[in-house]
Structures are given as C-alpha cells and as structure tokens.
Amino acid sequence: MKNLSQETRDFILKNLSDHPRDIVRVTAEKIGVAIPTVHRHLKRLINEGEVAKTGKTRAATYFLKSARNKSFHFPVSRDLEEHKVWQDYFLDSFKGIPENILKICDYGFMEMVNNVIDHSEGKNLWVSTQWEKDSIRINVRDDGVGVFRKIQKTFQLEDEKESILQLSKGKLTTDKKNHSGQGIFFTSRGFDRFTLSSFGLTYLKFNLEDDWFVKSDQENIKGTWVTMLISLDSKRDIINIFSDYTTEDPEDGIPRFDKTHILVKLSQSGDDTLVSRSQARRVLMGLEKFKHVVLDFSGVSAVGQGFVDEVFRVYQNKNPHIKIEHINLNDDVKFMIERGISKE
DSSP, rough: OOOOHHHHHHHHHHHHHOOTTTTTHIIIIIOOOOOHHHHHHHHHHHHHHHHEEEOGGGGGEETTTTOSSEEEEEOOOOOOOHHIIIIIHHHHHHHHHHHHHHHHHHHHHHHHHHHHHOOOOOOOOEEEEEEEEEEEEEEEESSOOHHHHHHOOOOOOOOOHHHHHHHHHHHSSSSSTTOOSOOOHHHHHHHSEEEEEETTEEEEETTTTTTEEEOOOOOOOSSSSEEEETTTOOOOHHHHHHHHHHETTTOOOOOEEEEEEEEGGGOOOOOOOOOOOOHHHHTTTTTGGEEEEEOOTTTTTOBBBHHHIIIIIIOOOHHHSSSSEEEOOOOHHHHHHHHHHHTO
C-alpha cells in the first residue's frame, strides 16, 4: 500500500498535464493534504528534474519535463536567455529525434526567442510545442511593437508589406551592432513551413512546395507570432542550407553569408506590374551586402523596360562585383530581360 507522500507525488505526475495552473489546489482537495505539503512535493519534483515551473505565486504554471506538448510564459528581460529556455524547458522532449531535425529545431528556437528578447520591445514571451504523429510545431509569440512595423519605421519604408521583402533578403537587422540579420533568413529555410505574423500581416514560406507569399490576417496578431513546422522524417539539413548561401573567404577561410534568393513578386502591390525604377530599387535595396543575388520571378507575369534597365544595367554597372542571376521567367519576362541586357 502506498504511503501518503508517494500517493501525493503520483497524483501530481498523473494529473499535471490537465491541471498546469491549479494542480496545488486539486491535489490538496483530492488527496486530503495541506497546500504547503503539495508545494513541498512539487519543489522536490522540480529539483529532481521531473517537473518544470514558470511564473510565481498565483501565476505559477507547472509542466512535466517529459511532456511533449508544452506551453510556457516568460516575462521578457535581459536576464532571460534563449539557450536556458531551450535547455531547461524544451530540450528533453526533443531527445531521440533525428539529429538533422534536432539541429534545425535548436537553431530556429533560439534565433526566434532571441529576437523577442533583443528586438520585440515586448513584456511577455510565450513559447509552445505541438507534437503530432509525424511532425513538430514550435510557436514563439510576444506582445511587442511588431516585426514588420519596427522594420518599416527603422528603414523608413513605404509600408509594412515592404518590410517583408527586405526581411526575406537576409542581413537586415534593426540592431547592426549586435546582430547580423541572418536568423529569420535561415530559420525560414530550415523548417518545412515557416509563418511570421504581426498586426494583420502574415509572411509564409512553404519549403516543400517551394512557395512563399504574403497575406492579410484577420486574426490581427498583436506583437509577433512565429510558427515553425517540420516533419519528423524530414531530410533537411541546416548545414547544407548554410552552405547553399555561403562561400569560404579566400583570405581567412571563414564561410561568409554572401548569397541571397529574392522572390521578386514580394515587391508587387496586388496585381501591379513591375514597371518602374522605384519598384526595382525596392528589390535592390541592401543587395550591396552580397556577392551573388538570385532574382526569382515566379508569379511575375510581366516587367517593364524601366524596371529591367534599373536592375540589369544601372545597378549592375554600379556593382560589377555582384553576380545577378534570374530564374523562373515566363516568356514575356524573359523577352524583356533579354532585350534589356542586349542593349547594354
């Protein structure tokens, strides 16, 4: 027959998933022990690594360390460290999955949590995981100023949608002193599906379908919400993804992030045709940081002479060290670009 201490402990472990916020009250009522006694058992379970806790006093939330579906809240402060959040609250449930998937989850998790700490200007961070039979989803959310609004303000862009175009290029950061602007670029390419939502606007990148697009979001997320999903049998490898966009510097042998891939249609507004030089300059903004630029014209039905001239003559002549590659052209776009290049 179990003694009361063992019965209390077993009850906590069995019922914690259903009562993450009121486990103390429920245990005290069902087992018939004092609330301080329940707290003492919880403290012991935390010290033994079986239970995790976030928040204090009435806001305290408890979770099984072995549970896979988790949801934690953290007040944002400079004392909050992304690697500690990962290691102390989530890593245990990721052990045993394929190494390539673990590395992608590790990288994306810490990059997105670090963005909340360093960039969001929010007061709260929420992180959750949702495990399915064949996939894992990681959600990172804050109540800050919003990623698109902050980029628009910092770089004085025309609108929030243009923030997505600039963000998708990589090497864009609102804190150049401390950040390289690589986190979202590589995270969005590491997972099977990556979604970034903020104040009614959502950027989606679906890598298995090789599709990325922007949509208005009726949910109108306050702050920023990142969702990252990957199949548990994925063959994606974060090292290979890094390699696709980096080359070894001949002087010091260090790999440099010097290649980017731009979906040109992100610069369009609605069904507008890409005809103007100003539209071209939006696409070209910041590309001096790269040595190799791939302009992807998927979904672009037509381009104008001014757009082509600005990209392939004016900009290329000013930046001869940059290789500009164009892919996925329909016949009309191909004709205009070849016609423009032939006039150089």
